[in-house]
Structure formats: C-alpha cells, structure tokens
Amino acid sequence: MKIKAITIILLTLLFMNGKAQENFELIVLGSGGGTDDGNLSGYLLSASDSDKYLCLDAGTLMHGLILATKAGHFNHLEKDTNTEELPAHVLHHHIDAYAISHTHLDHITGMLIAAPFDNEKKIFCSPKTADELMNYIFLSPLWANFTTEGKGAIGKWELKRMENKNWYKVPNNQLQIKSFDLCHSCPNTSSAFLVKNNNSYALYFGDTGADIIEGENKLNEIFNEIAPLIKKEELKAIFIEVSFPDSQKDQHLYGHLKPSLLESELEKLAAKVNSKEIDNALYGVKLFITHLKPNYSIENNSLPIITEEIMKMKHYGAEIIFPKQSEKHTF
Ligand SMILES: [Zn+2]
Numbered sequence: 001m002k003i004k005a006i007t008i009i010l011l012t013l014l015f016m017n018g019k020a021q022e023n024f025e026l027i028v029l030g031s032g033g034g035t036d037d038g039n040l041s042g043y044l045l046s047a048s049d050s051d052k053y054l055c056l057d058a059g060t061l062m063h064g065l066i067l068a069t070k071a072g073h074f075n076h077l078e079k080d081t082n083t084e085e086l087p088a089h090v091l092h093h094h095i096d097a098y099a100i101s102h103t104h105l106d107h108i109t110g111m112l113i114a115a116p117f118d119n120e121k122k123i124f125c126s127p128k129t130a131d132e133l134m135n136y137i138f139l140s141p142l143w144a145n146f147t148t149e150g151k152g153a154i155g156k157w158e159l160k161r162m163e164n165k166n167w168y169k170v171p172n173n174q175l176q177i178k179s180f181d182l183c184h185s186c187p188n189t190s191s192a193f194l195v196k197n198n199n200s201y202a203l204y205f206g207d208t209g210a211d212i213i214e215g216e217n218k219l220n221e222i223f224n225e226i227a228p229l230i231k232k233e234e235l236k237a238i239f240i241e242v243s244f245p246d247s248q249k250d251q252h253l254y255g256h257l258k259p260s261l262l263e264s265e266l267e268k269l270a271a272k273v274n275s276k277e278i279d280n281a282l283y284g285v286k287l288f289i290t291h292l293k294p295n296y297s298i299e300n301n302s303l304p305i306i307t308e309e310i311m312k313m314k315h316y317g318a319e320i321i322f323p324k325q326s327e328k329h330t331f
C-alpha cells in the first residue's frame with residue numbers, strides 16, 4: 001500500500017513536470033520563404049494554457065487559419081461558432097495582436113488582405129517598420145488606411161512603435177513581447193521578438209543576415225541577452241531563418257542566412273552559454289528553421305539541399321525542427 005502510494009505520488013510529479021515543460025503552443029500558418037503565396041511566414045503563438053494568440057508575422061493569414069481549422073487545431077473553440085465561421089472567429093476573438101518583423105511583402109500580405117474583414121488590433125513593430133507601413137502602404141494608393149493614425153484613418157489597427165529592448169504587454173493576453181533590431185541587408189532592418197510567458201521565453205527572428213556579412217553586431221547583442229536564459233533553461237525555442245543553401249554566394253544573400261552562417265552564429269551563442277561544454281550548450285532549446293526559399297527546379301531543388309546541410313551542421317545540442325504549414329507544436 002505504501003509502495004503504491006509512493007508510485008502514485010511519483011507518477012503525479014512526473015506528469016506535473018511534463019505538463020510544466022509545455023509553456024507555449026505554436027500553430028504554423030505558413031513557414032515558407034517565398035514564391036508560394038499560400039505559405040508565407042505567419043505563426044500563432046500562445047501560452048499553452050490559453051487560446052489567445054499573438055500572430056508573429058502575417059505573410060499568410062486567413063489561408064493558414066483555414067488549414068489549421070481543417071487540421072483540427074481550433075476544435076475546442078467550435079462550441080462558440082460553427083466550423084465554417086471558425087477561421088474568422090479565431091481572427092476576431094483569439095488573435096489579440098500582430099508582431100511584424102519588417103515590411104517585406106512575404107511578412108505582411110496576409111494581414112493586409114484580411115484588413116477589410118479584421119477587427120481592432122495592435123500591430124507591434126519597430127518605429128521604422130511602422131513608418132514604412134504608413135508611408136508606403138496606408139498613406140499611399142496601394143491600400144486604404146486601416147490604422148488609427150494619419151489621413152483617412154479607418155481606425156482598426158493601432159501601430160505600437162516598440163522601443164528596442166523594452167517589454168510590452170500584449171493586450172488581453174498573458175504574453176509580453178520585446179523587440180531587437182536586426183540587419184536585413186543593411187541599411188535595411190528587421191526585428192527579432194522575444195516573447196515571455198511567466199518565466200519562459202521564445203525568440204522569433206524576422207529575416208536576418210549574419211553579423212559577419214552585415215558588418216554589424218546585432219545577433220551578438222541578442223545572444224548576450226538570451227545566453228543567461230538558456231543557462232537557466234528558460235528559453236524554450238528559437239525561430240530563425242535559413243533562406244538559401246550553402247552554394248549561394250555571400251554577395252547574393254540579400255540579408256539572409258545559409259546553413260554554414262547559421263552554424264557559425266550558433267557557435268558564438270553556444271560559447272556564451274557554456275564555453276566548457278560547447279557541443280551541448282544549447283540542449284533543451286528547440287531550434288525552428290524557417291523561411292526556406294523554394295526553388296522549383298527539379299534538378300536543383302533547394303529545400304532538400306538546405307535541409308540536408310542543416311542536419312549535417314553542428315547543432316550544439318539544440319533540437320532541429322522544420323515547421324510545416326498547419327502543424328501545431330508545444331514547447
Ligand atoms: Zn525580408
């Protein structure tokens with residue numbers, strides 16, 4: 001009887017521990033790096049015990065919500081509406097804000113196309129991204145001004161200009177978000193977003209070049225900030241782009257990464273986390289590889305080449321994941 005009781009306690013502790021390790025839920029609306037307009041960067045991130053999402057980039061939005069609905073990821077919300085209306089219900093009542101890394105079309109198109117149907121939301125972004133959205137889209141003939149500012153403001157979207165490295169609360173949501181500047185073919189910029197749920201973190205990179213190619217220190221600065229979080233096992237996942245295979249010449253990277261450059265950047269991060277045991281320094285981190293640029297040549301299809309090169313590189317203990325559209329992940 002005593003042994004049975006101890007077993008039950010141990011099993012309960014194990015179960016609770018297993019549960020406690022799942023801090024975030026992720027639904028992939030799109031993960032591609034271009035060409036395929038139905039599968040562009042867009043990720044729904046929530047606390048694992050919540051159905052309130054932050055949308056990280058929105059290259060693909062409604063199409064991704066429809067596919068995620070078909071995959072059953074919103075079945076638990078169906079009581080509030082019927083299946084046909086479920087993607088719209090999620091857009092209106094479960095996506096609390098967007099976080100837009102930069103204004104390239106493959107990161108904003110889904111959001112823009114859904115604008116006439118969307119409801120009031122904040123768009124978290126850098127001041128530069130906000131100004132570009134205003135000047136080149138909302139205050140131009142390209143599209144109506146769906147924001148709350150400037151001429152002809154329809155008043156749906158409030159642009160939240162984030163100061164670099166400051167924490168912001170996502171409205172109606174337990175997540176907090178902080179942004180870091182990135183170089184995306186300098187002087188073009190992009191942002192990385194660190195998202196916090198209690199004492200757990202996930203780091204999402206928008207498009208970025210390597211420090212050595214960009215001649216800047218942006219990734220290094222972020223690594224300084226996240227290395228202590230990895231040491232404390234609080235950083236659960238990193239989303240980072242690898243757009244091209246290693247055969248892509250450095251002068252044709254256009255502010256993107258390739259496998260060998262990711263490996264050298266990871267080495268720098270691993271050294272900051274644990275210089276004595278660098279090979280396993282990133283253990284416990286899920287490394288999501290995003291933004292692979294497809295190339296539709298049968299003989300030279302870049303997707304399997306990039307995947308193979310990534311799998312062959314040093315991972316420093318991180319678990320490599322290639323997120324596919326309409327998948328759900330927890331971490
Ligand atoms: Zn870009």
Ligand SMILES: [Zn+2]
Nearest residue numbers: 104106107207
């Ligand atoms: Zn992109």
